[in-house]
Amino acid sequence: MSFHEVRLPARLAFGSTGGVERRTEIVTLASGFERRNSPWAMGRRRYLIGANLRSLADMAALTAFFEARRGRLYGFRFRDFADFASCAPGGTPAAGDQVLGTGDGTRAVFPLVKAYGDPGSGPGEGLQRPITKPVEGSVRLAVNGIAVSGAGFSVDATTGVVTLARAPGKGTVVSAGFLFDTPVRFDADRLEMTLESFDAGRMAAVPLIEVRV
Structure with missing residues (x-):
């Protein structure tokens, strides 16, 4: 495009x-x-x-x-x-704002998303919007709530895809905060x-x- x-x-x-x-x-x-x-x-x-x-x-x-x-x-x-922003209006983005997915020990790539509504409230409720244009340098990442340093991941600011240097372990939660x-x-x-x-x-x-x- x-x-x-x-x-x-x-x-x-x-x-x-x-x-x-x-x-x-x-x-x-x-x-x-x-x-x-x-x-x-x-x-x-x-x-x-x-x-x-x-x-x-x-x-x-x-x-x-x-x-x-x-x-x-x-x-x-x-x-x-x-x-x-990944957070509520007036807030400051934090690494735990949005859940990107769960590690399986081999997957290292996680697209940025922002959740709307309550995904757990019932069938068809809640929505995850793909974020394809993050603001460069604004992404904060965490695995199981522990912040990942800038050297531990990279972000493609033209697609919103996050790549970790090491694949998160099985069952670990990958989350992020960002501007977009x-x-x-x-x-x-x-x-x-x-x-x-x-x-x-x-x-x-x-x-x-x-x-x-």
Whole structure:
């Protein structure tokens, strides 16, 4: 997939709106009961940015970023300020935040994930979201609650895959804490701006959509 490993500057995202969308197919039977199904295993995030920009300098910066991505052609990193860490909002990521898996004595590779809901509360409840764009240098790792030094593992910041120098023993729990970006692309091939004075203007909201990488 065409993707640029660059992050949209945070100042250009202030005042953004967005959230998660799902796709659910519902069939109502003659009895009144419903059959519900979703073709999507994961939700997809959408955002609107740029509507609060007034500085011509900031609008020029967003235009330059848009042009460098060739509009919708290339994806990029986006900091979703409502969901960008392994911990609760306002907290500091710790090595025990998210369980990545259980060692079997031979497996040394563990993809980063973030859990939503309560996986143990019942069938179909809880979800693990793959984290494919961790912030470089932010990942903290632990095996059975004991922190692993930086020399004991490596992280591919472009895929979110963690590789330990030694495979964890059978039954040991591998966990991690981290910061991450959401991979997105522009969902329009056009920017619209209005000049309101010599040094100020107004920009129409620019849509972003999450991409699978």
